[in-house]
Amino acid sequence: MKKIAIAGAGAMGGRIGSQIKQAGYDVTLIDTWEAHVNAINEKGLEIQTEDETYTLDIPAFLPDQVNDVFDLVIILTKSMHSEAMLRILNDNGTINKDTALLSMMNGLGHDERLSKIVPKSQIFLAVTMWTAGLRGPGQLLLEGQGSIDFQRSDGHADERTQRIEQILNDAKLNATISDNVFKSIWAKATVNSVMNPLCTILDKTIYEFGTYEHSREMIHPIVEEIVAVADSRGVSLDTDQLIKKIESSYPKEAQGLHYPSMHQDLYKGRYTEVDYLNGQITKYGREAGIATPNNEMLTHLIHQLEMKHIKS
Amino acid sequence: MKKIAIAGAGAMGGRIGSQIKQAGYDVTLIDTWEAHVNAINEKGLEIQTEDETYTLDIPAFLPDQVNDVFDLVIILTKSMHSEAMLRILNDNGTINKDTALLSMMNGLGHDERLSKIVPKSQIFLAVTMWTAGLRGPGQLLLEGQGSIDFQRSDGHADERTQRIEQILNDAKLNATISDNVFKSIWAKATVNSVMNPLCTILDKTIYEFGTYEHSREMIHPIVEEIVAVADSRGVSLDTDQLIKKIESSYPKEAQGLHYPSMHQDLYKGRYTEVDYLNGQITKYGREAGIATPNNEMLTHLIHQLEMKHIKS
Numbered sequence: 001m002k003k004i005a006i007a008g009a010g011a012m013g014g015r016i017g018s019q020i021k022q023a024g025y026d027v028t029l030i031d032t033w034e035a036h037v038n039a040i041n042e043k044g045l046e047i048q049t050e051d052e053t054y055t056l057d058i059p060a061f062l063p064d065q066v067n068d069v070f071d072l073v074i075i076l077t078k079s080m081h082s083e084a085m086l087r088i089l090n091d092n093g094t095i096n097k098d099t100a101l102l103s104m105m106n107g108l109g110h111d112e113r114l115s116k117i118v119p120k121s122q123i124f125l126a127v128t129m130w131t132a133g134l135r136g137p138g139q140l141l142l143e144g145q146g147s148i149d150f151q152r153s154d155g156h157a158d159e160r161t162q163r164i165e166q167i168l169n170d171a172k173l174n175a176t177i178s179d180n181v182f183k184s185i186w187a188k189a190t191v192n193s194v195m196n197p198l199c200t201i202l203d204k205t206i207y208e209f210g211t212y213e214h215s216r217e218m219i220h221p222i223v224e225e226i227v228a229v230a231d232s233r234g235v236s237l238d239t240d241q242l243i244k245k246i247e248s249s250y251p252k253e254a255q256g257l258h259y260p261s262m263h264q265d266l267y268k269g270r271y272t273e274v275d276y277l278n279g280q281i282t283k284y285g286r287e288a289g290i291a292t293p294n295n296e297m298l299t300h301l302i303h304q305l306e307m308k309h310i311k312s
Numbered sequence: 313m314k315k316i317a318i319a320g321a322g323a324m325g326g327r328i329g330s331q332i333k334q335a336g337y338d339v340t341l342i343d344t345w346e347a348h349v350n351a352i353n354e355k356g357l358e359i360q361t362e363d364e365t366y367t368l369d370i371p372a373f374l375p376d377q378v379n380d381v382f383d384l385v386i387i388l389t390k391s392m393h394s395e396a397m398l399r400i401l402n403d404n405g406t407i408n409k410d411t412a413l414l415s416m417m418n419g420l421g422h423d424e425r426l427s428k429i430v431p432k433s434q435i436f437l438a439v440t441m442w443t444a445g446l447r448g449p450g451q452l453l454l455e456g457q458g459s460i461d462f463q464r465s466d467g468h469a470d471e472r473t474q475r476i477e478q479i480l481n482d483a484k485l486n487a488t489i490s491d492n493v494f495k496s497i498w499a500k501a502t503v504n505s506v507m508n509p510l511c512t513i514l515d516k517t518i519y520e521f522g523t524y525e526h527s528r529e530m531i532h533p534i535v536e537e538i539v540a541v542a543d544s545r546g547v548s549l550d551t552d553q554l555i556k557k558i559e560s561s562y563p564k565e566a567q568g569l570h571y572p573s574m575h576q577d578l579y580k581g582r583y584t585e586v587d588y589l590n591g592q593i594t595k596y597g598r599e600a601g602i603a604t605p606n607n608e609m610l611t612h613l614i615h616q617l618e619m620k621h622i623k624s
Contacts, residue, residue, distance in 0.1 A: 201513060202616050212619060217614045221605055293533055293605040298531045304514050307524060 001071040001163050005030055005094070007085050008077030009040075009060065013130035014140040016074055016104065018045055019171040020064055021058050028068065029060040030089070032081070037062055039138030045141045063088040072164065075103045075114075075134035080278035082110065086117050097122070102150065102158050104128050107276030108189050108284070126163060127152035127184040132174065147174035153180035167171030183237070187228045190242050193226060193277040194219050195249065196262035197298040200272070201305065203263070206249050219246055225292040229281050237260040262302070269310050274302040313383040313475050314448070317342055319397050321352075321372065321387030326452040327444035328416065328485065330357055333370050335482040340380065341372040342401070344393070349374055351450030358451045375400040381408055384476065387415045388427075391588035394422065398429045409434070412472050414462065416440050417586030420501050420596070423465040435477060438462035439496040442485065459486035462525065463493035495549070498542045502554050505538060505589040507530050507561065507608040508574035512584070518561050519568030521535070531558055537604040541593050544594055544600035574614070581622050585612040 002025075006017035008028035021027040029045075031037055040060035047054055063085055063309050073095055082105060089095045095118065102124040103110045113125050130146030148168055152161055161177055168175035178184060198218070199209050209215060220243060227237045249255040262272045278295040285292035314337075318329035321341035333339040341357075343349055345364060352372035359366055375397055385407055389397050392416060401407045407430065414436040415422045421462060423528045426435050442458030461479055464473055473489055480487035490496060510530070511521050539549045561567040590607040597604035 013413055171342050191402070201613065202620070204620065207619070209616070212612075212616050214612055214615070217613065218609070218616075219609070244423055257506070295532070298610055300524075300526055301513065304516070304521070304530075307512070308516065308520070 001100070001167065002026055003068065003070045004028070004072045004074070004167070005066070005070040005089075007063075007070075007073050007075045009079065010034070010076065010078075011134040011140065012104065012128070012130065012191070013076035013132055014045060014075065015132035015142055016128075016136065016171075016173065017106075018047060018056050018058065018140065018142075021056060021174055021252060023167070023170040023172070025057060025167060028066070028070070029058055030063055030085075030094075031060065033084070033137070034062060035137040036134075037058070039136075043073055043138060047142060048135070048140065049142050064092065066092065066094045067107045068094065070094060070099055072102060072167070075101060075105060075110075077105070077255060078271075079105050079107045079110070079273045083113055083117070084155060086114065090117050095137050100124060100164065102126055102164060104148070105276075106188065106192060107273050108185065108280040109276065114169065115153070120154040121152065121156070123153040124161070125152055125153045126175075127178075127181065127188050128173075137174075145174070146175045147176070147180040149176050149181055149184045151178040166310060176216070182233075182235050186226070186235045186237055187242065189277055189281075190223060190230075190237065191246055191249075192260070192262075193281060193295065193298075194222050194246055196260040197274060197278055197302050199260050200263040200266050201298070201301050203267075204244065205259055206254075206259055207252050210247065210250030210256065210295070215250075216243065216247070218290060222294045222298070225290070225295050226281055226283065228290050229285045229288060229292065232290060233284060266302070266305055266309050271306055271310060272302055274299050278302075313412070313479065314338055315380065316384045316386070316479070317364050317378070317380075317382040317401075319375075319385050319387045319401060320393065321348070322390075322421045323387065323444035323452065324440070325386070325388035326357060326415065326446065327442055327454055328388065328440075328483075330359060330368050330370065330452065330454075331395070331483040331485055332479060333368060335479070335484070337479060337482070338491065338497065339370060340378070340382070341370055341453075342375055342378055342397075342406075343372065344375060344397070346374065346447070347449040348446075351448075355450060359372075359454060360447070360452065361454050363576070367549065369473065376404065378404065378406045380406065382406060382411055384412045384414060384479070387413060387417060389417070390505070391417050391419045391585045395425055396428070396458060398426065402429050408442075411434060412476065413511070414438055414476060414618070416460070417588075418504060419585050420497065420592040421588065427465070430505045432466040433468070433470075435465040436462055436473070437465045437497060438487075439490075439493065439500050440485075445609055457486070461488050461490040461493055463490040465493075467565065471566065474513045494547050498538070498549055499554065499557070501589055501593075502538045502542075503537060503558055503561075504548065504572070504574075505593060505610075506534050506558055507615050508572040508584075509586060509590060511572050511611070512575040512578050513613050515579075517569055517571055518566075519564050522559065522562030527562075528555065528559070533554065534606045534610070537597065537607050538593055540602050541597045541600060541604065544602060546598060569621040578614070578617055578621050583622060584614055586611050590614075
């Protein structure tokens with residue numbers, strides 16, 4: 001695995017790509033945002049951390065301008081853009097039958113969508129607890145610490161699994177090979193499916209949401225629906241543990257003063273990832289004959305708000 | 313029935329009271345808004361219609377300053393204020409065992425709440441399709457036409473039923489004695505329980521709400537829950553008919569350009585009537601063992617927004 005590409009090099013893609021690059025690997029950034037790609041090529045990627053600001057030279061391309069083959073492609077587009085991105089990369093030979101695809105995207109169902117393009121044995125799924133910000137084209141803000149859990153999407157291990165772990169850990173990304181990555185994916189998706197739409201619909205910070213005396217009664221039925229749907233797909237989650245995890249984010253000292261990412265997307269006029277969270281849960285629920293009225297209502301409310309806030 | 317009082321003489325109470333007064337009856341307005349009461353007593357009630365603006369002399373009192381006994385008290389406070397109002401009127405002898413109480417309030421459960429203060433045989437329930445506005449203290453805006461359906465709350469008729477019909481029709485209020493007022497109450501409450509919270513949460517006009525391509529999928533499960541709960545209480549509603557009724561309000565030529573009253577309450581910093589709509593449906597549902605996840609979620613979302621918009 002010599003040649004590594006980051007497909008979707010926004011904030012998170014920029015973090016992962018720049019850390020791997022700084023570990024000495026051959027890394028290429030691929031993104032559809034032209035001003036961002038141009039800024040990186042002209043001035044380098046400007047990286048601001050808690051301690052310093054510096055510039056990293058790293059090549060960046062628009063998807064249809066890549067003319068290279070990669071051994072590992074890490075996917076960090078927004079959920080709704082991954083298929084289009086991969087079709088372009090597949091069509092122009094940037095990925096082939098030897099390329100490992102590592103999805104670090106939030107949300108559910110990425111393995112199924114990606115497996116329309118490449119076999120499941122080529123697909124690796126990751127859950128990351130890292131965060132990152134973008135201050136403008138070519139300007140990355142990297143604060144805090146995180147970790148990555150990942151696994152081959154068909155559950156099998158191979159030599160590439162070890163190799164990916166090596167690369168991520170050389171890049172100080174705290175990676176662990178999981179023996180049940182779906183559980184981590186669903187757990188993270190549960191937290192996101194609760195706090196993202198609720199704080200977005202209410203235009204409230206996580207802390208403000210939590211101050212409502214019946215907030216647990218609000219989140220409990222949403223979580224219960226997700227746990228039931230996950231169970232129908234062989235993923236065993238614990239409702240009380242998830243509720244605890246969600247509530248641990250309420251204090252101001254935790255994530256309380258933040259708005260979830262969906263809030264930022266919507267109010268900046270971008271489409272949200274609700275279809276890959278609550279919407280996907282509703283779809284899976286329908287397939288399994290499990291009613292998900294709460295997740296369905298939240299999905300509709302967010303789509304209604306997208307109509308209002310996104311000027312096309 | 314000589315002496316008539318309007319308990320809660322805001323926009324709607326002002327309409328009903330002024331029309332009965334103009335039909336030659338002895339009408340007294342009772343309201344807790346001091347500036348409004350003072351304006352009416354000092355300058356008369358200023359009434360603006362489609363055609364003219366004129367002033368009507370009509371006595372107005374704060375609840376604890378009324379010193380009279382009434383034969384008919386028409387209740388048009390906000391739902392959450394009716395019990396406090398009636399307790400005061402009951403304590404100071406304004407209502408007694410011969411007083412007929414006619415509730416014209418929106419929402420569900422008023423018969424039960426009022427029957428804590430007077431027997432059901434004294435309580436009459438009405439559904440009104442009239443509207444009205446208040447431009448300021450003592451300033452009424454009366455446009456459009458409407459009608460009133462009413463019935464004694466225990467289902468029996470008596471001589472007073474006829475008398476009330478006479479009074480309301482003398483006042484050109486298009487009143488009809490109903491043989492199933494609960495059906496009308498629930499039908500109106502269904503429409504209100506759907507459009508009020510949704511347009512309030514989304515900050516959308518009725519028309520804007522209706523332009524979402526999945527709006528029917530959004531409203532259908534809410535209506536279904538209400539129909540099931542109504543059925544458990546012996547009230548038979550028709551889901552399709554209610555959906556049709558709701559959707560008929562979407563066009564701009566219908567009510568489409570308006571925000572529902574709950575929207576106006578919330579964004580003017582007042583508590584909403586959600587506990588008498590979706591909240592009451594949830595309570596009844598719980599009593600009957602019927603799940604009402606949609607109505608419960610809407611209730612919570614509105615209470616969360618009340619915390620945000622109402623400065624106490």
